[in-house]
Amino acid sequence: MFAKLAQPFPLGATLCDQGCNFSIHCPDNQDIKLILFDNNNKKKIVELDNQHMGIRYTFVPDMRAGQCYGYQITDKNEKRLVLDPYAQALSKTPFYIPPFRAEQSWDFAKSVVTEHTFDWEDTVSPQIPYEETVLFETHVKGFTKLHPHMDEEYKGTYLGLCQPEVIKSLKQQGVTTLQLLPVASCMSEPHLLDMDKVNFWGYNSLCFMAPEPRYAIADAVTEMKTMVRELHKNDIEVILDIVFNHTAEGGDGGPQFHFKSLDKNYYLQTTDKKLLNYTGCGNTLDLTYQPSLNIVLDTLRHWVTHYHVDGFRFDLAATLGRDRHYFNTRSAFFMAVAQDPILKKVKLIAEPWDVGPNGYQLGHFPRGWNECNDKFRDTVKSYWLCNKNDVKEFATRLMGSRDLFSAGGWPDKLPVNFISYHDGFTLEDLVSYNHKHNHANGENNRDGHGDNRSYNHGVEGETNNLTILYRRERQKRNLMATLLFSFGIPHILAVDSLSHTQGGNNNAYCQDNEISWANWEMSHGDELFHTWMGQMIAARKEIMAPFIRAFSGHERGHHRIQWRHSSGQNMTAEDWQNLEAFGLYMGLYKGGNELMYIINHSDIPTRFRLPEGNKWSVICDTSERYLSNRQIQTTYMQAAKSLTILFRE
Missing domain, CATH: 2.60.40.10 (Immunoglobulins)
Structure with missing residues (x-):
């Protein structure tokens, strides 16, 4: 039997x-x-x-x-x-x-052995539309480990992330979607174990389907499901950052946990049987090999079916479409996902590159995939922090990077725009440090990216100089306002809402301590920025989302767009070279709602003449620490190095 x-x-x-x-x-x-x-x-x-x-x-x-x-x-x-x-x-x-x-x-x-019976209490997925999605990237442990108003047993756990205090904060900030750093079980690399450190971020997968035990009080499976259920009850989606480009078994000579002992063909190999390393981690999963493809697809269905997650962000996703040195948008993996009745319903976000040849594939992923837009990050940081006045490039990113992502495919093909990510400087550190300070990682400051495009405003790190602090806060508002009112899906590093600093560490992957743990003890200035950001996210949902819908698909050509001088005149082709003050006017159809962006990149205030008509409401002026509800009509004096967004119904 x-x-x-x-x-x-x-x-x-x-x-x-x-x-x-x-x-x-x-x-x-x-x-x-x-x-x-x-x-x-x-x-x-x-x-x-x-x-x-x-x-x-x-x-x-x-x-x-x-x-x-x-x-x-x-x-x-x-x-x-x-x-x-x-x-x-x-x-x-x-x-x-x-x-x-x-x-x-x-x-x-x-x-x-696991059994998946669980009471979901009739909760359903929030199914947030793409144009309304606001991604908050965070770490399960790091976000709540230092939370001041939570029972000690919940801090740093799955259940901590769904405590009423945390959910209240997320709702106040307007979060629609939590993007969690990897929660699949992982193993720290040997060099970290030798230094008595851990892979805090979790980008070194051990078993793809097993939730990481270190975030559980007792039962990782049940507690993670509970977290998802409670977040869904509050209309917050859950997206998992997931790693299929390599495994924790490392390169040649690395530890044997499973695959290496069972089937050598899980890894891409050269002709001399050495593991190819398109990931920088020693091995590369080969999705042209059927058993490898099977476990990846089975894993994705597992998380959606048993944990009700709403989507995935794929680390080094160019690897998923590789056949050795070549990337193929019609690879077996992409085709399999597109026809899968479970997976084609969830959000799919690609980090569209890896470290191998032909590894940079921004804009080349198939329909149904959103992509992390590093060109937006680099352009916007360079514009505001590095005094690189590339007006044309900045305007392209503001309008949704349509050189890479055609508006005909919006809203489902919107780029995922971001300023800061888990790797790199936090928003606070972007305006506080010129150089990385990664000595705590034990690699003599050699690790981490050197191209930070940051600016310390005169002092490296902490300062009590009020002038410098004001300039830093203004630049934070510039960066965040640009992100929230650009065409795309905004990705926000969750600790940025708390003005968290990592002390200039731009690669805190092994820092399971106060460097990475969110600091909830905010100064008065931090509190002001926290409030400002929540209000700006609310304004984005109310005002920007309808504009994104209107500018998407077949209706995209039926609206008014004007690029304007501060004098009110339309810009000419010659004006796109190093113009320091300009405006963007958008109107829906012939007489619908209107948006006006006033951008002053110069070091002096500039007066702008506004389009004629009824009064404009000031959504934000980044030179100000508070949002105001005032109205203006004919002209507006824009402060130096700042941005104002106006709205008119």
Whole structure:
């Protein structure tokens, strides 16, 4: 009877009323056995007595959720325990002391049989339209670890992220979508373990389907589902940052956790059998190989089906479309996702590059994918912070980077615009440091990007100089107002709303401490910026979202756009060279709502003549710390190095 219950698919450990089916793809290791562990860590060996296309499988009766297991292989005459690549939970936070020898594998984290019954309390996905989406990127632990108004047990956990105090703050800021740094189980790299550090960000995947145990109080599976459910109750989407470009097993000579011991073909290889490194992490997952493609697609469906997540942001996503040195928008992965009835319904965001040849693919991902727009980041930072007055480039980014993303594909093909990300300077550090200060990472400040396009305004780091502080705050408002009122999906680093500083560290991937943990103790100036930003996000939803809808698709050519001198005259072709003060006027159809951007890049105030008609409402003037509801009609004096946005119904 039980022999008939044994099946090669699905892979992994699958429970039913009679027991559990175990199935593992292991073509390079046929001498493999299933090991079951009791509560005292005593092991029971189970033969995998069935085979199919490189898969070994068996059925074990009377199995229950919570059973710890692994697979025994023979490695250089030693018995090694490997994880199930399809493991849906881990028994504990993975850790070892390098090097990872076969003997240590038996004390390492183990795979856990998981059952997914959960009370979702009839919650549904918020399904936020693209043009209304405001992404907040954050870290599950880092965002709440120092929260001052939360029970200690919840700080830094999945449940911490859905506590009433946090949800209230997210709602006040206008967050529609949380984009979480990786929550799949990960393993710190050997060099970090040698330095007694951890991979805090989590971009070193161990088991793609297992939630990271270090963010759980007791049960990562249930607690993560609870987090998603409570956020959904408050109309906040959850997007997972996910890493399929490489695994935690590193390059040649790296540790063996599963794939390396089971199937060498999971990794792209050169002709001399050396692992290709398109990721900078030692190995590259090969999605032209069917079993690799299968686990990626199975993983995505797993998170959507069992955890109800609303989408994914794919790290180094150019790798997903690679066939060795070439990127193909019609690769098997893209085609498979596009036809999948589950995956084609969720948001898909690509980091459209990797470090290999032909790795920069911004604007080249297929329909149905949004892309992180680093050209927006670089242009806007250069314009406001580096005194690079490239008016044409700035205008292109403001209007949605239509040189790369045709408005005919909007709103679903809107670019994801950003100023700061988890890697690089925070917003506060962008206006406070000229140079990176990564000494705490233990690499003599060699790590991290050198092209920060930042400006400290006269003093490196902290200062009490009120003039410098005013200029820094004004530039923060310039950067954020530009982001929120550009055409695109705004991506905001969550700690930027708190004016969090990392002390100039632009690569805090290994800093599981106050450098990375959000500082909720805000100064009076920080509080003002926090309030200003929440009000600006609300204004964006009310005013900017209808303009994005109107400028999308077939209706995009039916509206009024004028680029204007401060004198009120329309700009000519010659004016696009280093003009320091200019305006952008937009009107919907022939007599609809109107927006006016007044941009002064110069060091002196400039008076602008406004389009004739009824009075304009001032949405924001970045030279001011508060938003006002005042109205103006004919002219406006724009302060130096600032931006004003006007609206007229």
